[in-house]
Amino acid sequence: MATYSTTEFKGGLKFLMDGQPCSIVENTQVSPGKGQAFNRVKYRNLMTGKLVEKTFKSGEKVEAADVVDTDLQYLYEDGDFWHFMDTETFDQYQAMESAVADVRKWLIEQDMCTVTLFNGQPISVTPPKQITLEVTDTDPGLKGDTAGTGGKPATLSTGAVVQVPLFVQIGEKVIVNTEKGEYISRAK
């Protein structure tokens, strides 16, 4: 198994801690003039998304994690798994619910997503930053209000609910920001 020593630590390095893949967010070296060096490390557990802090003695080794980010096309969901495909090799990957939990409401068939693979298995999915969805349900709102001063909840075709301006009607398409879960504008 490949290992990394503390001297190789830097932001973005993927390693295993208690068998789980982690990514270094911040690494600070602490070296007192006459003492032994330590690394103060902030890292994210890629399975749970939790930010963890630990201090590593200089010279400690961690196991490298086989983690890669790859662009895959979202195909469909079969009730148990979410299926993705590499559009060059046509290799297919199936993601469990835990990998898509936060983003399933932003997944549109045929869209290209960034999928993080750990030992070849999807562990997290990042949809495109902006996507276009149809409004399937919302209050009628005020006909004359085009200034967008107020807001109301709208249900989109994937089941996502976002705040939209009062003038947005059922059947219209809207552009949303998937990172913030916010309405951006009506789609033309």
Place this chain on the structure above:
Amino acid sequence: MLNKADSSAPITQDDVTLNAPQIVPDDLRSVLMKRSHLFQQVRAFFYARSVIEVDTPMLSKGAVPDVHLASLSTWVQVPGERDKQRFYLPTSPEYPMKRMLCEGSGDIFSLAKVFRDGDLSPRHQVEFIMLEWYRLGFSLFELMAEVTELLQLVLADDAQTPLRVESITYQGAFKHYAGIDDVFTAASQDYQACLNRHNVPEIVGLELSDRALWEQLVFTEVVEPKLGISEGSMAITLLYHYPASQSALAQISQENPLIAERFEVFVNGMELANGYHELADAEGYRQRFEASLTERVALKFETVPLDKALLSTLASKPLPDCSGVALGLDRLFALQQGFEDIEQGIAFGLADS
């Protein structure tokens, strides 16, 4: 720094000036001028005290044996030798300066680059400027007072209000800031409990048998961040009487064999200077160097040739009674200017070299 003009705003004369390329050199120039002023302040301080400025070799056949200092080296083609010879770059000018003192230099200071391999953080650069000086006949406390004078001069605000100064022993600081009653008898478990109490993140790779390292961690994680800060403002903490186990090249106290005549200076939670009432005994140097080499072998670190010139000079012409201190000038500049990273005060840091 400068923000790009909002694209929706009308273009004005100011925007054109802001985007002009000369803005970057101007910014660098202001840092260079402030840095130059600091050099000037420091030199004037010593010249006024008749301490002479010396320069020491950048190439040495011997290296510092301290286990946790890594020297850089280079290969030199020396005429008359078939193979290139390995020379080490200084981690501090201490050894050649001590040779000068043995040879009768009198009070001396050096303001020059030194090199420490592998050190890079907001407080470290691989190459940095060290201010080091030696004062004949000074006690540890006299030198601490002189360091304080220099810091007051450099760090005072526009109103010239002096910074508050705290003098505390190493043992006292552990008690006051970390609740460790007696640093000389505390066990690893006491330090571990202290780290937990202060919510220090878990330590990976540290055995309970390594008591010295637990003590060091309590120092860097709990004590040090509180030193050199008084009621939220920048202050000066003089930490003195380190344990004899951390004597480095300081004398052991004649009154108490447990403590070394060593001090460090902290400002804003950061170590700034390290000083000793200097060990004079040549045999003492040899013993401490060899103990470091033995430890290097035990830890499977690279071993280094000792500075034989220093050892032979110390043996033939004893080091006069003196105290000496080394101060990180890039850290001092960062404190003076309020920089978060010493690299902000350096024109071209390692990443940019």
